[in-house]
Amino acid sequence: MINPFLEVVVPYAAFAIFVIGVLYRIVTWASSAVPLKIPTTSGQHGTLPFIRRTIHDRIDSPYNKWEVVLRMLTEIFLFRSLWRNTKYYVYGHEHKDRRWLWGFAMLFHWSFLIILIRHLRFFMEPVPEPFIFLTEMIAIKAWVPAIYVTGLTALIGLGYLLLRRIFLGNERTISLPSDYLAPILLLSIIISGLLMRYIYKIPLAPVKELALGLITFQIDFANPPDVHWLFLVHLTLVCITIAYFPFSKLMHAGGILFSPTRNMPNDNRRRRHVNPWNPPYVGITFEEHYENYRDQMEEIAERGYNFRPEVE
Incomplete structure (x- = not known):
């Protein structure tokens, strides 16, 4: 009975x-008010037409929606903020930059995307031809x-990210148990997948039969495909990660799209940003103001002094 379960x-x-949790997080983020205009910028702000702005200025300080789209594309696919948010150390009057975090993060995320x-x-x-071509392209057939x-x-990139959090003092100080759980789950999934392919070499026919049955809702609950025990471990780890995804920091995959520091144009000088939390403004007429301060007004x-508005 354990296999059907x-x-x-x-x-x-x-x-x-996963679906309910992700939808809840997205709706919560989308309905949250943004009281301030807070895009992080480091480029030339769009001002007068004769002030030249380079492509870097348009990405670092977007002035309209198209430039925001360009910035978000660099954030999602190139990890722009991680590239810029680095520490610099000076050794012997020599300026050296350290971008290992960006490099290994790119290595893991792109590798994991291709795996998915x-x-x-x-x-x-x-199987569609593009998937066959992708499989052939990344395979070493020696x-x-x-x-x-x-x-x-993916194993190397994720291993670096986890070891960095364990052995570097600053990162270890600010880390919570949940910061270790997600990398460990992903690392366990990758290792179990590598074991299935290169060590145990499990048969894939039952695996594909199970996958097709699940996706088409035509699975036989009483008699599901007889898959290898290691695949059950792999599948269980995947399911735990999927269920944990909406409640973890893994949701940064979707949260980046709702970050006001990234998705807002830097157009404060052109367009006023109205705080949606501001209470509605209710003004008063001059007559009401005069009645409230009659004594002071008459004394003036x-x-x-002529303080009454002149009406033509």
Whole structure:
């Protein structure tokens, strides 16, 4: 009875938690008010037409929506903020920059994205040509089975990110238990996947049968495919990560799109930003003001001051 539970109930439950949790977080972020205009900028602000702005200025200090889109693309695909947010050390009057964090973060995220795309072939029959081409492109066929580069690079990149958090004092001080849980889960998924391919070499036919059954809702709950025990471990880890995703810092994958420091144009001089939390302004007429301060107004009028508005 353990196999139907792990192969059917757990994946569907994890996916339901994932969808509901992600939608809840997105709706919460989208409905949150932004009281201030707070884009982080480091480039030339858009002002007068004769002041030249380079492509770097347009990305670092976006002035309109198209420049914001360009900035968000560099944030999502090139980790622009991580590239710029680095520490610099001076040794012997020599300026050296350290961008290892950016490099290994790019290595892990792009490798993991390719792994996810490549895994889509288990849910498709027949497999589309682009997925076959991607698989062939990243495979080293000098060994049997062929070695997929992205599996190793994802392991190296994630290993660096985890070890950095463990051994560097500043990062270790500000880290919470949840900061270790997500990398450990992802690392366990990658390691179990590598073991299945290169060590145990489990049969893939039952795995694809299970994947197609789950995606088409045609799985036989009473008699699911008989998959390898290591795949059950791998699948369980994946389901735990999917269910944990909306409640963890892994949601930065979607949260970057809702960050006001990134998605707002720096156009304070052209357009006034109205705080949606401000209470509605209710003015008063001159007559009401006069009635409130009649004594003071009459005293001023006796001195010869004309404070009544002139109406033409």
